Amino acid sequence: MPYRVRENLFIGNISDAAEILQNGSTEITHILSVLSSATISFFSEWRSGLVIPSKEIKKVYVGGSDTGDIGSGSEDASGGKGSKSSLSPEKLLYSLEYAGKDLKMVRMAVPLRDMESEDLLDYLDVCFDFIDQSRKDGFVLVHCFAGVSRSAAIIMAYLMRTEHLSQEDALESLRQSCEFVCPNDGFLDQLKMFEEMGFKVDHASPIYKRFRLKVLETRGESYNRGEKIDSSKFGADPGLPSEDSSEVEVPSKVGNNGTPAYRCKKCRRVVALQDNVVDHIPGEGETSFGWYKRKSGNPYIKSDEFECSSIFVEPLQWMTAVEEGALEGKLSCVHCEARLGYFNWSGIQCSCGSWITPAFQLHKSRVDISTV
Numbered sequence: 141m142p143y144r145v146r147e148n149l150f151i152g153n154i155s156d157a158a159e160i161l162q163n164g165s166t167e168i169t170h171i172l173s174v175l176s177s178a179t180i181s182f183f184s185e186w187r188s189g190l191v192i193p194s195k196e197i198k199k200v201y202v203g204g205s206d207t208g209d210i211g212s213g214s215e216d217a218s219g220g221k222g223s224k225s226s227l228s229p230e231k232l233l234y235s236l237e238y239a240g241k242d243l244k245m246v247r248m249a250v251p252l253r254d255m256e257s258e259d260l261l262d263y264l265d266v267c268f269d270f271i272d273q274s275r276k277d278g279f280v281l282v283h284c285f286a287g288v289s290r291s292a293a294i295i296m297a298y299l300m301r302t303e304h305l306s307q308e309d310a311l312e313s314l315r316q317s318c319e320f321v322c323p324n325d326g327f328l329d330q331l332k333m334f335e336e337m338g339f340k341v342d343h344a345s346p347i348y349k350r351f352r353l354k355v356l357e358t359r360g361e362s363y364n365r366g367e368k369i370d371s372s373k374f375g376a377d378p379g380l381p382s383e384d385s386s387e388v389e390v391p392s393k394v395g396n397n398g399t400p401a402y403r404c405k406k407c408r409r410v411v412a413l414q415d416n417v418v419d420h421i422p423g424e425g426e427t428s429f430g431w432y433k434r435k436s437g438n439p440y441i442k443s444d445e446f447e448c449s450s451i452f453v454e455p456l457q458w459m460t461a462v463e464e465g466a467l468e469g470k471l472s473c474v475h476c477e478a479r480l481g482y483f484n485w486s487g488i489q490c491s492c493g494s495w496i497t498p499a500f501q502l503h504k505s506r507v508d509i510s511t512v
């Protein structure tokens with residue numbers, strides 16, 4: 141039996157969903173399936189002989205436009221052009237269909253595996269829209285396979301957003317309805333980020349940027365094999381005019397909006413904007429201890445005595461050396477080929493002692509900052 145979490149909101153496992161789809165329900169009208177595959181045939185594979193009728197309403201892909209009717213807040217998560225979610229382009233974001241007995245149920249299915257490295261964050265907005273709408277129209281069951289990790293993570297995020305609960309409080313609250321819920325550690329980390337971003341998935345936030353780097357890193361095992369990396373998820377080259385700009389002259393474009401820009405010291409080409417910078421706290425990180433000890437003999441010395449000699453940025457589309465798939469290498473100015481810094485997917489230690497992983501480092505001595 142599904143567990144009631146809030147008014148009109150239930151959590152359950154695949155058996156609960158199958159039972160409702162097969163026999164109908166006096167209560168549940170909407171189902172949010174969070175399974176490794178979005179297709180309804182997943183139920184037949186789970187239990188042979190079980191055939192659940194369905195009629196497609198629509199499928200929405202990452203990067204595709206949302207033409208649908210389940211809410212307005214999803215354009216960001218569905219990754220409109222230029223949007224920088226961590227999901228691979230062309231991946232199915234969700235499917236929507238009528239399903240079950242007499243096709244009475246509305247089912248949204250989100251393909252999500254119960255793995256720590258899975259990108260939960262970028263599915264949240266579409267799930268919120270569906271849950272919100274379903275609770276207005278009826279009763280919604282959110283289910284995954286076991287009803288323990290994925291469905292719990294999504295409901296936790298939903299409670300966090302609607303009730304402004306911390307990650308810990310949301311888990312505790314959900315456990316009062318269903319005591320055995322236990323999202324995997326990767327999901328819990330992402331929910332903590334969700335809390336720190338103010339209960340939204342903010343693609344411009346340094347927190348999200350770090351997360352995207354991690355996703356790129358785990359997905360991009362190719363760098364070990366020296367294979368080319370899909371650079372479409374890299375940040376846009378700030379030295380080039382943006383797609384929707386008619387301006388061609390490079391320097392004039394930047395700084396229009398007052399954004400600080402980093403330029404190659406030698407040729408003045410823009411190589412990064414403040415928005416591209418991945419901040420770190422000076423001296424933070426487990427290995428900084430050893431560094432201070434070596435350097436000063438005093439492990440407790442205040443970290444801000446060491447100024448960072450570098451800035452660290454997200455991978456940008458001018459970084460062809462990164463795109464080529466090397467594990468580490470030099471970063472050179474795309475215009476004059478001056479050496480600007482270094483990158484290493486395994487991390488680089490800043491002069492302040494912090495480790496940044498993965499690291500795309502620009503030496504402050506090689507770039508100028510201009511605040512236009």
Ligand SMILES: [Zn+2]
Pocket residue numbers: 420421422423447448449490491492493494
């Ligand atoms: Zn530093």
Ligand SMILES: [Zn+2]
Pocket residue numbers: 404405406407408409473474475476477478
């Ligand atoms: Zn240059």
